[in-house]
Every structure is written in structure tokens, then in C-alpha cells.
Amino acid sequence: MNKLDWGSFFVNILSVVLGIFITFGIQGLIDRRHEKKDVASALELVKEELINNNENLRDVIGLVGAEKNAAHSMLGNLGNLKKCDYDSVATWNTVLGSEYFFTVTDDALELLKSSSLFQKINDKSLALNIIKAYDYLEANSKAFNSHEQYKVSLFMEANTDKAKKAAGTTDGLDLLKVYYSSPEGTYFLKSVVDMSGVAFLREGMQEIESTIAEIESKQK
Numbered sequence: 001m002n003k004l005d006w007g008s009f010f011v012n013i014l015s016v017v018l019g020i021f022i023t024f025g026i027q028g029l030i031d032r033r034h035e036k037k038d039v040a041s042a043l044e045l046v047k048e049e050l051i052n053n054n055e056n057l058r059d060v061i062g063l064v065g066a067e068k069n070a071a072h073s074m075l076g077n078l079g080n081l082k083k084c085d086y087d088s089v090a091t092w093n094t095v096l097g098s099e100y101f102f103t104v105t106d107d108a109l110e111l112l113k114s115s116s117l118f119q120k121i122n123d124k125s126l127a128l129n130i131i132k133a134y135d136y137l138e139a140n141s142k143a144f145n146s147h148e149q150y151k152v153s154l155f156m157e158a159n160t161d162k163a164k165k166a167a168g169t170t171d172g173l174d175l176l177k178v179y180y181s182s183p184e185g186t187y188f189l190k191s192v193v194d195m196s197g198v199a200f201l202r203e204g205m206q207e208i209e210s211t212i213a214e215i216e217s218k219q220k
Contacts, residue, residue, distance in 0.1 A: 040218075042117045045108035046130060047215040053104055053137050054208050060102045060144050061201050067151070070095040071192035074180050089180075096192060099152040102144045104137045126214055133211040136204025143200050150195070154188050 070092040077084050109130070112118045121127045179185045 038115075039117050039120055042108070042112045042115065043121070043215050043218065046112055047212055049105055049108040050130075050133055050137075050208060050212050050215075054205070054212070056102060057137065057140055057201065057205065057208075060100065063100050064144070064147070064197075064201065066095050067192055068197075071189045075186070075189050075193070078181055078186065093180075096189075097152070097155050099148045100144075101148065102141045104134070104141045106134055109134055123218070126211075126218065129207070129211045129214060133204070133208045136208055140201050140204065147195065151192060154191055 073088075074092050074096075112130075118127060180189065
């Protein structure tokens with residue numbers, strides 16, 4: 001009788017222990033699945049943010065190209081600037097005299113890092129590439145914004161009262177024509193042409209796009 005009681009006791013204990021292990025095992029499996037889904041969702045947000053930032057980078061590269069084209073057009077027409085129509089000169093002037101900004105959005109990255117999900121990305125190479133991609137974007141943002149600030153400072157230095165006095169007016173086509181024909185204006189145009197290469201903005205673009213592709217491959 002006693003032997004049967006002890007046997008039943010051990011069987012019951014074993015059943016309880018196995019039940020606990022099974023329960024924790026299943027719960028762990030569920031937790032890992034939830035964690036995997038959370039990481040995948042966070043990476044999706046990062047991918048979309050990188051795509052948007054990369055598109056904005058392409059836009060500012062286009063702006064730098066437009067500045068260079070406007071300066072080239074103005075320089076090419078300095079001898080016959082009086083024959084140019086007002087709309088063309090005004091458009092070139094707007095492109096050259098405006099200051100643009102490129103701001104990188106990193107909300108998704110900050111969310112990924114602050115939620116501790118970043119450490120749970122299994123592919124550590126991907127995690128490192130994500131950080132590098134944002135670093136490249138930040139570097140390009142600073143380079144472009146510095147370029148724009150310098151361009152506008154040159155524009156303001158060249159846009160002096162001397163040109164306005166020579167034109168006999170403070171606005172309109174005559175002012176623009178006299179301004180850009182002046183030594184100050186011509187120097188400004190040549191400076192824009194010289195500094196408006198886009199190679200510095202393309203730095204890291206391949207890495208950014210390869211990181212986007214890498215995230216997409218993980219989602220399949």
C-alpha cells in the first residue's frame with residue numbers, strides 16, 4: 001500500500017514538473033513569436049523611413065543640379081541678358097537666391113533603439129548597416145545645408161546697393177540684369193557652378209539603398 005502511495009506521489013510530482021516545463025516552453029515559444037513580430041514591425045517602419053529619407057536626398061541632389069543649370073544659363077546669357085525674357089531670369093534668380101534645407105527623419109530608428117528591440121535583431125550585420133545608413137544621411141544633410149548657407153551668403157554679399165544704384169531701381173528685370181552682369185554677380189554665378197557638384201551628396205547612397213534591400217529580403 002505504501003509503495004503504491006509513494007509511486008503515485010512521484011508520478012503526480014513528475015506530472016506537475018512536466019506540466020510546468022511544458023507551460024513555460026509554450027509561453028516561451030509564444031513570447032519569441034511575439035518578439036519576432038515586434039522586430040519585423042519595427043524594421044518595416046525603419047525601411048519606410050529610410051525610403052522617404054533617400055527620396056528626399058534625391059530631391060536635394062536635383063536642387064543642386066538645378067542651381068548649377070541656372071548659374072550656367074545665366075553665365076551663358078550675360079552678354080545678351082537684356083534680350084532674355086523676365087520669366088526666365090526671374091526663375092533662375094529664384095533658384096539661385098533661395099535657401100533649401102534637408103532634414104533627416106529618424107523617429108523609427110529612435111523607436112527601435114528605445115524599445116530594446118534593436119538588440120534583438122538576429123542579424124547583427126543588418127543592425128550595423130542600419131546605423132551606417134542613418135549616419136550617411138546625417139552627413140549628407142549637414143553637407144547640403146552647409147552648401148546652401150554658403151550659397152545664400154554669397155548671394156547676399158553680391159546683392160549690394162551698388163547693383164541697385166546702377167540699375168536705378170530696387171526690383172524688377174532691370175535690377176536682375178544689372179546685378180548678374182556686375183562683377184559681384186558674375187563671381188557668385190561662377191562660384192555656384194564650381195561648388196554645385198553632387199558627388200558629395202551621393203556619398204553613402206549605395207549603402208542606404210542596399211540596407212533598404214537587405215531589410216526587404218528579411219521580410220520575405
